[in-house]
Amino acid sequence: MNHNAWLAALTGELRRHGVGPDLTGHVVAEAATHLTESGEHPLRVFGPPDAYARAVADSLGGPDRRPPHRRPGPVRLAAQGITKRYRGRTVLDRVDLTVRAGEIAAVVGANGSGKSTFLRICAGLVSPDAGTVRVHGALGYCPQDGGTAEFLDADEHFALVGGGRGLTRDTARRAGRAGAAALDWSPPAGTQARHLSGGTRQKLNLVLARLGEPEVLLLDEPYQGFDRGTYLDFWHEVWRWRDAGKAIVVVTHLLNQLDRVDLVLDLTTPRERAA
Amino acid sequence: MTRTLVVAETALRELVRRRSVLVILLLLPLAFYLSRRGDHLGQSIRFVCLGVGWALSTAALFAGSAARGIEPRLRLSGYRSLHLVLGRLLALWTVGVGLSVPYFVLILVDQRDVRYGAIALIMALMVAVAAPFGLLLSAVLPRELEGTLVLLTVVGLQMVMDPADTASRALPFWFSREIGTYAIDHTDGGYLTRGLTQGIAFAVVLTLLVVAASAVRLRQRRHLRFVGA
Incomplete structure (x- = not known):
């Protein structure tokens, strides 16, 4: 070394x-x-x-856990009265969430409580039975799985997704590689997504969500398969994005980071809580 | 246009990298051709054209199904559904041309006394129809197995049904039998006209249906409003 x-x-x-x-x-x-x-x-x-x-x-006496003092910016995402039923069962019941620029919202809840559904509704991928979502700016979305093409390598993913954002191939590649480096990953040229490990594929997924610097980021448990170091890198990146004025919604079931987020939306129903 | 070309280029890369699938697709029409090469030269031309259509439809079906996972993300990244469909169609049409040319050359070398221009027309129409047909199946039948079975049924019916039967005109590749008769048996221009009309109509309608299906599936939902994007 x-x-x-x-x-x-x-x-x-x-x-x-x-x-x-x-x-x-x-x-x-x-x-x-x-x-x-x-x-x-x-x-x-x-x-x-x-x-x-x-x-x-x-x-130094351990890591600095104090949330930095910030003034929240304008509203970036406003979800109001979101209701969703599946086969007669109400999964989301009049859920509200407002996230401002420079804020992180964590969406928590038990399995099946509708966390991913809520995020997909915010991304416009699923229609709610009632409610509206207003997004100020562009939206970046990182799904829990999928979201990549098996036979493309990382640079081709950057070019493809960046192309939609209006980035040139070189700009998208540079931005993608910089995002990957922040997660301690240097994408090997020519290695197709199908040959990446689950955690590395999620890194790719996360970098793609960030391409083009969207104002609102929706992250659905994006750390699946991350090792401990990458998991910590991920949260540091999220905090850095927040400091850069992004509005971030993270679906998570890992509660140990909740002291470092600004809002918590708990989708656990009162009945589940009582049980 | 740039976005469409980006999608087309990446879709083409994806298709070309499925090497074993490409080899099988390339050999499938040859098997069709050789099956009647010995006893009925004319029939082997009809079969090879159907083989090209089947191979390309299958490629389109699988390409469409494989893209379902990433398309919502691409839509959110700024692509319109039209960019995604046209890009993928361009890639498939390119593959279709690459698939057809060797077989057209084979016919040029191997067959005599046929109307080569009409055979080229069949292949061009086959490429134009088969790509949106496969994509449409992938759009309405999300599971690949179901789409494959439908494709199998359509091509099977195309081979066994009497082309003179009115019902057979509802099959997407009927034009190939009709123009094939004109090319091989030197019949009157009515066969050519009817085949050409049906082929163009199916190419246009299937393309429009694919565009519409994609627009519906990847539509911006009414509950979501972008402000100042």
């Missing part, structure tokens, strides 16, 4: 350990200076990147 690779790995690990971007930049710059001046191998001086990042995070 050369200096640059070690420093890149350290950057990722610091982020995964909850170290903020300013401090990460500072720590990495200090390490880079030391390595340049000493000419020593980073593994001998600092050890493996993950261990060093853990040590840095521990010295």
